[in-house]
Amino acid sequence: MIVSSRDELTELDRQIGDGDHGENLNRGFQAVVAKLDGLEEQPAQIGDVLKLVATTLMSSVGGASGPLYGTAFLRAAKVTGLAELDSSAVVALLEGALEGITARGKAVPGEKTMVDAWQPAVDAAVEAANSGSDPAGVLEAALAAAEAGALATVPMLATKGRASYLGERSVGHQDPGATSTVVILRAAVAAVDA
Ligand code: ADP
Ligand code: MG
Numbered sequence: 001m002i003v004s005s006r007d008e009l010t011e012l013d014r015q016i017g018d019g020d021h022g023e024n025l026n027r028g029f030q031a032v033v034a035k036l037d038g039l040e041e042q043p044a045q046i047g048d049v050l051k052l053v054a055t056t057l058m059s060s061v062g063g064a065s066g067p068l069y070g071t072a073f074l075r076a077a078k079v080t081g082l083a084e085l086d087s088s089a090v091v092a093l094l095e096g097a098l099e100g101i102t103a104r105g106k107a108v109p110g111e112k113t114m115v116d117a118w119q120p121a122v123d124a125a126v127e128a129a130n131s132g133s134d135p136a137g138v139l140e141a142a143l144a145a146a147e148a149g150a151l152a153t154v155p156m157l158a159t160k161g162r163a164s165y166l167g168e169r170s171v172g173h174q175d176p177g178a179t180s181t182v183v184i185l186r187a188a189v190a191a192v193d194a
């Protein structure tokens with residue numbers, strides 16, 4: 001799914017960055033798939049899969065997004081030593097991811113980064129879990145909010161990351177990292193439905 005979004009993400013990064021976001025993530029997630037395929041036995045615990053994703057992204061993705069997503073998956077991994085997730089574990093996983101991204105990148109909502117997708121996603125996940133949604137419902141709520149959050153980055157002025165070098169010229173374009181956040185959450189929803 002990341003692979004099929006590569007060109008869209010690259011095109012967005014061409015507008016307000018250096019045009020490598022699609023390729024960065026494509027390389028990273030291909031490496032994750034290769035690592036998993038190379039294992040004799042698939043990890044039994046979700047946290048172990050997330051940890052493998054984290055270390056692979058950190059070592060294979062250059063650019064800002066590698067360490068950011070790497071830290072996100074690493075923090076997400078901490079909260080899940082389970083084979084299956086209940087709704088509150090899904091919330092904890094998403095909260096961990098957002099904490100990782102903000103610990104690493106120090107961005108707050110409104111700065112036109114992936115945080116503008118992750119923060120509403122986490123808020124929506126908390127709300128869905130509190131109102132009794134099952135794990136799939138929690139993830140779907142997070143995805144819908146991330147989609148709206150990514151769209152809301154269009155009119156924002158970038159004040160973090162490479163796009164901030166453009167100043168006013170960053171306005172009017174959707175943030176690549178907020179968009180890849182949507183792609184990743186969409187993949188998570190699809191994996192749960194499968
Ligand atoms: P680079 O800018 O180094 O080429 P990428 O193109 O892979 O890296 O990723 C760019 C994305 O990274 C941006 O669209 C933005 O969402 C995200 N980003 C950059 N800096 C930060 C930060 N400090 N905090 C959160 N996200 C950030
Ligand atoms: Mg880039």
Ligand code: MG
Pocket residue numbers: 018020062063064
């Ligand atoms: Mg780059």
